[in-house]
Amino acid sequence: MTTLLEIKNIETYYDLIYAIRGASLSVEAGTITTILGNNGAGKSTILKTLMGLIEDQPDKGTIEFMGKRIDGKDTEDIVRMGISYVPEGREVFEELTVRENLSMGAYTRKDQKGVKNDMKQVLAYFPILADRINQWAGTLSGGEQQMLAIGRALMSRPRLLCLDEPSLGLSPILVKEIFKIIRTIKETGVTILLVEQNARMALANSDFGLILENGRFVMKGKSSDLLKDKDVQEFYLGQRSEESAKGYQRWKRKKVWR
Amino acid sequence: MLDFFQMILSGIAVGSSYALMALAMVIIYKTSEVVNFAQGEMALASSYFTFMLLTSYGFSFIAAFISAYLFALLLGAVLEFAILRRAKEPNLLGLIIITIGMEFMLLGFVSWKFGADQQIFPFPISPYDSISIGGAFFSMLELISLVIAIFIMVLLFFFFRYSKLGMAMKATQQNPVAARIMGIRTKRIMMLTWGISSMVGCTAGLLISPMLMEPFMMWDSMLKGFSSAVLGGMTSLPGAVAGAYILGIIENLFGGYVSIEFKSVVAFAIIVLILCVKPSGLFARHYVKKL
Ligand SMILES: Nc1ncnc2c1ncn2[C@@H]1O[C@H](COP(=O)(O)OP(=O)(O)OP(=O)(O)O)[C@@H](O)[C@H]1O
Ligand SMILES: [Mg+2]
Numbered sequence: 001m002t003t004l005l006e007i008k009n010i011e012t013y014y015d016l017i018y019a020i021r022g023a024s025l026s027v028e029a030g031t032i033t034t035i036l037g038n039n040g041a042g043k044s045t046i047l048k049t050l051m052g053l054i055e056d057q058p059d060k061g062t063i064e065f066m067g068k069r070i071d072g073k074d075t076e077d078i079v080r081m082g083i084s085y086v087p088e089g090r091e092v093f094e095e096l097t098v099r100e101n102l103s104m105g106a107y108t109r110k111d112q113k114g115v116k117n118d119m120k121q122v123l124a125y126f127p128i129l130a131d132r133i134n135q136w137a138g139t140l141s142g143g144e145q146q147m148l149a150i151g152r153a154l155m156s157r158p159r160l161l162c163l164d165e166p167s168l169g170l171s172p173i174l175v176k177e178i179f180k181i182i183r184t185i186k187e188t189g190v191t192i193l194l195v196e197q198n199a200r201m202a203l204a205n206s207d208f209g210l211i212l213e214n215g216r217f218v219m220k221g222k223s224s225d226l227l228k229d230k231d232v233q234e235f236y237l238g239q240r241s242e243e244s245a246k247g248y249q250r251w252k253r254k255k256v257w258r
Numbered sequence: 259m260l261d262f263f264q265m266i267l268s269g270i271a272v273g274s275s276y277a278l279m280a281l282a283m284v285i286i287y288k289t290s291e292v293v294n295f296a297q298g299e300m301a302l303a304s305s306y307f308t309f310m311l312l313t314s315y316g317f318s319f320i321a322a323f324i325s326a327y328l329f330a331l332l333l334g335a336v337l338e339f340a341i342l343r344r345a346k347e348p349n350l351l352g353l354i355i356i357t358i359g360m361e362f363m364l365l366g367f368v369s370w371k372f373g374a375d376q377q378i379f380p381f382p383i384s385p386y387d388s389i390s391i392g393g394a395f396f397s398m399l400e401l402i403s404l405v406i407a408i409f410i411m412v413l414l415f416f417f418f419r420y421s422k423l424g425m426a427m428k429a430t431q432q433n434p435v436a437a438r439i440m441g442i443r444t445k446r447i448m449m450l451t452w453g454i455s456s457m458v459g460c461t462a463g464l465l466i467s468p469m470l471m472e473p474f475m476m477w478d479s480m481l482k483g484f485s486s487a488v489l490g491g492m493t494s495l496p497g498a499v500a501g502a503y504i505l506g507i508i509e510n511l512f513g514g515y516v517s518i519e520f521k522s523v524v525a526f527a528i529i530v531l532i533l534c535v536k537p538s539g540l541f542a543r544h545y546v547k548k549l
Contacts, residue, residue, distance in 0.1 A: 053435065079441040091436040093429045104429050107422070108441035156441065 010061030021215035037212035084158035094138030105155030122151040264394040271400035273506030274407035278462035279483025280498035285455040298480025299364035301463030334456025381468035
């Protein structure tokens with residue numbers, strides 16, 4: 001397997017707030033890698049740093065994509081190298097139609113024909129978008145906007161697709177649907193870096209997982225192994241293990257995850 | 259009745275220059291939320307530049323007008339790049355002061371270079387030629403202004419609706435971060451927005467020049483254009499145009515039936531009224547953000 005993305009020891013500040021405290025991560029081509037962690041752990045910050053969206057960051061460390069350094073580059077150039085990003089909270093263009101949003105996703109491309117085909121493909125993934133094609137994106141439901149944001153990110157034909165909490169605010173059925181599509185996207189050869197709160201779904205649908213706490217990774221491994229791990233089960237999957245049932249000390253430390 | 263018809267026609271005639279100035283201001287306001295008070299003086303500088311090419315360098319009209327648009331594009335882009343972009347996290351007041359500062363710099367420069375006297379702008383059509391429509395008079399120049407203004411509006415409409423660049427400008431207006439994620443170079447878009455706005459304003463300047471060419475020639479149109487833009491909701495291009503023609507017509511009707519002395523004041527009375535009753539303007543499309 002080849003490494004598509006290699007993040008080495010990055011540190012990110014928001015002015016004086018030390019958000020990422022030395023995180024390393026590598027993403028193998030053709031896999032789904034998921035980053036899990038609590039609110040405020042720094043998951044979104046890692047993706048934003050990767051996309052070059054935080055000015056002058058990372059403060060330390062390096063980011064390599066396909067063997068080339070991308071830290072310190074402009075977002076616009078990083079996108080052109082083949083990375084797509086679906087930000088937390090969708091960020092669709094609210095007063096552009098669904099079709100226009102999708103075509104903006106292909107902004108960097110010149111091959112009209114390929115763009116047309118990809119648009120068809122995206123509408124096949126998300127048939128509801130085809131019904132809403134001439135509607136302003138701002139008038140879509142939250143779930144539909146999420147689908148649009150994913151579809152828009154696919155329109156650039158990325159090698160690496162970064163998704164920030166795609167399941168946020170979606171009904172359980174829709175969450176299943178989204179994960180199914182994420183797997184389908186992977187089958188087409190797109191590598192995926194997924195940030196999630198929904199640990200169970202994320203681990204069940206990914207190849208590798210990392211757990212982030214306070215800006216540092218505290219655990220990494222195959223997703224199937226993480227699913228079986230006692231700590232992960234207790235803190236991130238909300239399951240009670242034998243020991244914790246006896247001592248209620250640990251009860252209190254239980255974190256509730258969906 | 260004829261009077262009434264004539265007043266409407268005159269209203270439409272002045273409305274064209276208001277509309278162009280209003281469009282120019284709305285284009286900038288939409289992308290950067292800057293109320294560009296230098297808009298009139300940017301058009302002024304472009305007009306005087308054209309004047310200079312025509313009178314001192316013997317340019318043909320075609321060559322001079324093409325150069326004028328290039329100059330306007332460049333002027334807009336340079337002002338954005340050299341001044342506005344340098345403002346670090348500016349607030350609304352800061353931006354207003356910056357554009358007012360630019361306004362007086364340009365005004366000062368033009369007055370210094372060309373003097374404060376009125377000049378004659380050589381134009382192929384005399385401002386005194388006119389045609390009669392059902393007994394009412396419409397000067398040729400006004401007619402041409404109207405045609406050109408409508409042409410520019412249609413051009414802008416198609417540009418924003420169908421061109422990739424126009425759409426990228428709208429995307430940048432709506433969500434700059436998301437636009438960058440699409441690979442849109444938003445800084446360049448910003449420069450270009452200023453350039454295009456400056457060209458639209460330059461059109462107004464060139465159409466006013468044959469009637470009046472002096473350093474304060476743009477003030478009236480600028481202020482009325484701004485009023486029209488506010489009337490139309492400040493963010494809507496069609497709204498700005500509608501606002502401009504409504505303003506032009508009301509102004510002329512007021513001048514004809516009520517008081518000619520207070521004709522110019524009407525615009526501001528309307529603004530005050532609108533801001534009290536419907537602060538978002540008459541035509542602003544309301545869009546409720548979903549969370
Ligand atoms: N723009 C910002 N300015 C200052 N601090 C920020 C900013 N964005 C995030 N932070 C801080 O950085 C830390 C990490 O935030 P981040 O958004 O990466 O968390 P997260 O893991 O994505 O959380 P969530 O699951 O709630 O989305 C938090 O402590 C947060 O307060
Ligand atoms: Mg987050």
